[in-house]
Amino acid sequence: MIGRTLKELGAALAGREISSVELTQLHLDRIARLNPEINAFITVDAERSLAQARAADARLAAGEGGALTGIPIAQKDIFCAEGWRTTCGSKMLGDFVSPYDATVIEKFAAAGAVNLGKTNMDEFAMGSSNETSHFGPVRNPWDRTRVPGGSSGGSAAAVAALMAPAATGTDTGGSIRQPAALCNLTGLKPTYGVVSRWGMIAFASSLDQAGPMARTAEDCGLMLNAMAGFDDRDSTSLERETEDYCRELAANVGEKPLSGLKIGLPKEFFGEGCDAGVMACVQEAIAEYRRLGAETVEVSLPNMRLAVPAYYVIAPAEASSNLSRYDGVRYGYRAPDYADLDDMYRKTRAQGFGAEVKRRILIGTYVLSHGYYDAYYLQAQRIRRLIADDFVAAFRQCDVILGPTSPCTAFGLGEKAADPVQMYLSDIYTIAVNLAGLPGMSIPCGFSAGLPVGLQLIGDYFAEARLLNVAHRYQQATDWHLKTPDA
Amino acid sequence: MSLTLEQVRRVAHLARIDISESEAESTLGHLNGIFSLIEAMQAVDTRGIEPMAHARDVAQRLREDRVTEENRRAAFQAVAPETEAGLYLVPKVIE
Numbered sequence: 001m002i003g004r005t006l007k008e009l010g011a012a013l014a015g016r017e018i019s020s021v022e023l024t025q026l027h028l029d030r031i032a033r034l035n036p037e038i039n040a041f042i043t044v045d046a047e048r049s050l051a052q053a054r055a056a057d058a059r060l061a062a063g064e065g066g067a068l069t070g071i072p073i074a075q076k077d078i079f080c081a082e083g084w085r086t087t088c089g090s091k092m093l094g095d096f097v098s099p100y101d102a103t104v105i106e107k108f109a110a111a112g113a114v115n116l117g118k119t120n121m122d123e124f125a126m127g128s129s130n131e132t133s134h135f136g137p138v139r140n141p142w143d144r145t146r147v148p149g150g151s152s153g154g155s156a157a158a159v160a161a162l163m164a165p166a167a168t169g170t171d172t173g174g175s176i177r178q179p180a181a182l183c184n185l186t187g188l189k190p191t192y193g194v195v196s197r198w199g200m201i202a203f204a205s206s207l208d209q210a211g212p213m214a215r216t217a218e219d220c221g222l223m224l225n226a227m228a229g230f231d232d233r234d235s236t237s238l239e240r241e242t243e244d245y246c247r248e249l250a251a252n253v254g255e256k257p258l259s260g261l262k263i264g265l266p267k268e269f270f271g272e273g274c275d276a277g278v279m280a281c282v283q284e285a286i287a288e289y290r291r292l293g294a295e296t297v298e299v300s301l302p303n304m305r306l307a308v309p310a311y312y313v314i315a316p317a318e319a320s321s322n323l324s325r326y327d328g329v330r331y332g333y334r335a336p337d338y339a340d341l342d343d344m345y346r347k348t349r350a351q352g353f354g355a356e357v358k359r360r361i362l363i364g365t366y367v368l369s370h371g372y373y374d375a376y377y378l379q380a381q382r383i384r385r386l387i388a389d390d391f392v393a394a395f396r397q398c399d400v401i402l403g404p405t406s407p408c409t410a411f412g413l414g415e416k417a418a419d420p421v422q423m424y425l426s427d428i429y430t431i432a433v434n435l436a437g438l439p440g441m442s443i444p445c446g447f448s449a450g451l452p453v454g455l456q457l458i459g460d461y462f463a464e465a466r467l468l469n470v471a472h473r474y475q476q477a478t479d480w481h482l483k484t485p486d487a
Numbered sequence: 488m489s490l491t492l493e494q495v496r497r498v499a500h501l502a503r504i505d506i507s508e509s510e511a512e513s514t515l516g517h518l519n520g521i522f523s524l525i526e527a528m529q530a531v532d533t534r535g536i537e538p539m540a541h542a543r544d545v546a547q548r549l550r551e552d553r554v555t556e557e558n559r560r561a562a563f564q565a566v567a568p569e570t571e572a573g574l575y576l577v578p579k580v581i582e
Contacts, residue, residue, distance in 0.1 A: 034561075097564040189500055192542035207539045235547060309528045312521060320502060329501075329575050334568035341578045342503070350505035359517055360497070366518075379528050381538035382577040386531075388539060421520045437542025 001026055003162050003484060006071055006219040013060055013070040020070030024053040024114050026041060027072050033116065037144065040158040042077050042135045043085045044117040044452075052114040059112050067151055067222045069112030074164035076155050078120035078125055078198040080362045081105045087131040088201045089121040089151075092326050092333045092352035100274035102199025103231045104168060111204065111226040111432070116164050120154030123354045123369025124323065125175055125203045127151050128426040131417050132356040139413070140183060141485040142451055145409040149179030155213050156183040161254075166214035166223060170200060171312055172207045174430025176407075177442035178485075181405035181454020184444045186471065186481060187213040188220045191237035191461050195224075196231035203271045204318035205236075207434045212435030217443065217471035220247035224464060240462070245367055250468035254349055257473045263289055264398030269429060274464055276406045282404050285445040289402070299394040299401065303386045307432035308424055311386065313367050313380035314435070318363025319357075326352060336424035359420065388436040395460045400470055405442040405454035406428055429456055439464050443471045444480040452483075489519050 001010065001018055014017050028046050035041050049072065054072035058259035065080045080086045080098035082105075087093045101109070108115065122132040130138040130153025138153040140146040141161035148157040152169030159167050159281055169176035171189035180187030188211045202208060212223035224245045232238045267284070269277070286296060323421035328334035328348030353361070367376035394401060407428060416422045433440040445455035455474075459467040475481050495515050499506040506514065562572060569576040 096566055099559065101564060184532055193545075232548070232550065236541070236543070236545070238543065238545070294514045303531075306531065307526055312525055313528070324502075328565075328568060329577055332568075333568040338578065341580050345503040346505040349503055358513065359521070361502050361504065361512065362498050362518065363521060366490075366498045369498065369501060369574070376525070376530070378538050379531075379533060381540055382533035382536040383528055383531060385524070385536050385539035386533070419520070421524050424521070424524065434542075446568055 004218050005221050006166055009071050009165055010067050020053040020056040024049050024072045027116055034161050034163055038155040038157050039136050039138050040120055041117045042087055042120050049114050049116055056112045058266040066111050070227055072116035073277050074116045074119050074158045074167035076152055076168050077121055079200045089123040096332055103196035104227055107226050122151035122358050125151040125172055126356050126360055130424050132354055136368055137413055142408045146412055149182035150431045151175040152179050156185055159185055159213055168221055169213045170210045172203050173434050174427040175432050176211050177405050177440055180442040182349040182410040184452035185213050186217050186220050190464055191439045193236050195227045196234040196237050198231055204315040204320040217468045217475055218228045218249055221468045245465050245468055248465050249472045259293030261294040262398040263294050264394050264401045265294045265296055266299050266301045268301050268304040269403030274404055278404050278453050280296050281446030281453040297398050299397050303390050304432055306383045307387055308428055310380040310383040311431045313376050315421050316360040316364035317368050317377050323361055328341040354361040384435045386442050387432050391436045401458040403456050405456040409448050409451035417485050433458055439467055441467050441471055446480055
């Protein structure tokens with residue numbers, strides 16, 4: 001059962017080949033064996049997981065199961081889950097046991113999925129390597145001297161090492177897609193507003209979006225069906241008709257399933273700055289897409305080079321505001337010794353936040369401060385508009401946009417940790433998608449020197465079903481996504 | 488542009504984060520590196536471009552003014568560092 005897809009596990013549970021309790025226990029056993037080294041989970045609570053599994057078995061026995069009923073799914077530790085320690089990878093929330101469920105957690109529970117545990121992540125989702133976590137770095141199951149990517153690095157490593165059949169992630173600048181690429185997974189960041197942010201600990205609220213990380217596009221579709229939907233507790237949640245994100249996947253479409261599809265190749269994704277080994281895999285994927293019937297067309301995103309600069313103004317600005325709530329008064333860490341209230345705030349925040357989080361709070365505070373707001377924050381928002389408009393123009397010429405997810409494969413632990421700028425440039429191909437609010441995916445497309453390479457697919461607003469189909473047809477023709485690291 | 492140590496201390500003060508002298512110095516180096524990346528924005532002429540504050544241009548929803556939440560004070564205060572009689576305790580601020 002270990003290593004099967006969600007779809008296969010759903011069939012096994014429905015066919016009584018295995019119970020949810022047995023399936024959950026199998027994964028808990030694997031976590032117990034592998035997690036001490038991989039460090040993909042911050043919190044495992046076998047009792048809670050097994051209680052959910054027993055309830056799922058009862059539902060299945062009553063014939064009331066759905067696609068995810070009884071399947072254990074790991075949850076990024078950014079989602080508040082009632083009764084579970086929810087740390088967001090920070091000392092600040094090191095002992096925080098959530099008194100409520102995030103909407104995403106509620107929706108998985110309603111679908112009968114089992115919460116398999118809370119996965120490690122960069123502190124407050126700020127990082128691209130999982131090295132900023134207060135709970136230690138995560139090791140990439142493909143090479144344990146390397147990072148899994150971030151910020152959803154624990155989720156990625158958990159699924160790659162087959163400790164979990166699937167996991168949730170969140171993506172503010174690439175935090176689902178980049179770790180999916182570095183760990184050979186399929187990950188989807190939906191259109192901004194499709195998945196509720198309620199109970200998902202905020203980093204940069206105009207960019208944060210949750211999504212699935214799994215082994216196939218089909219599994220991502222099953223998870224998105226459970227996660228998506230309007231929620232009046234999130235003021236930016238979109239009121240839309242319910243969709244079946246898997247609706248295009250079942251059709252029998254013959255040898256050229258993607259004929260008529262126009263794939264845009266932005267010239268800015270194919271210039272300098274990308275490893276040759278990564279680019280070779282991406283080029284081979286383009287050839288495969290042509291064999292599947294797709295047509296390719298060169299497009300341009302002329303303001304792409306400004307995405308990282310604009311992002312490192314906007315995201316820290318929003319973070320400095322969001323993280324002002326951590327003051328040691330209502331929840332979370334409080335410094336043990338202080339002279340007065342102001343001193344308590346300063347010491348609590350100095351001791352509770354790690355170096356990268358502090359850096360981003362300081363950048364954000366600076367760009368929002370008197371005299372700098374127009375030059376930085378407003379300028380970044382205007383550039384954000386230019387970037388979004390570039391995508392609008394590109395989608396007049398094509399149906400999906402394709403390129404690399406990450407300019408490199410998994411890098412060594414410690415390799416970029418001392419230089420924030422090098423780390424930020426890990427996300428050059430993913431950040432623009434968040435600024436525009438578009439859906440994006442990463443799917444496995446080969447290996448370079450034994451390490452996984454991710455292919456990025458970007459869709460127009462609300463084109464998740466189409467993106468999943470474009471990914472699924474590639475996965476029917478290739479087997480990169482089925483490769484797993486040696487245990 | 489390049490920040491000064493004084494500016495780093497000032498911003499840390501605004502953010503209510505204690506910062507030691509050695510931290511301020513290493514932070515200064517990192518922030519200057521990051522701002523040299525950000526500076527690429529400044530050469531772009533954005534006159535007449537409407538700032539984009541959000542991924543989707545949608546208006547805030549209005550709702551009926553009615554009670555939507557039950558009182559869960561005990562559960563929410565159970566995670567606070569210090570409470571007494573339903574109140575959050577902080578160091579004395581009024582003499």
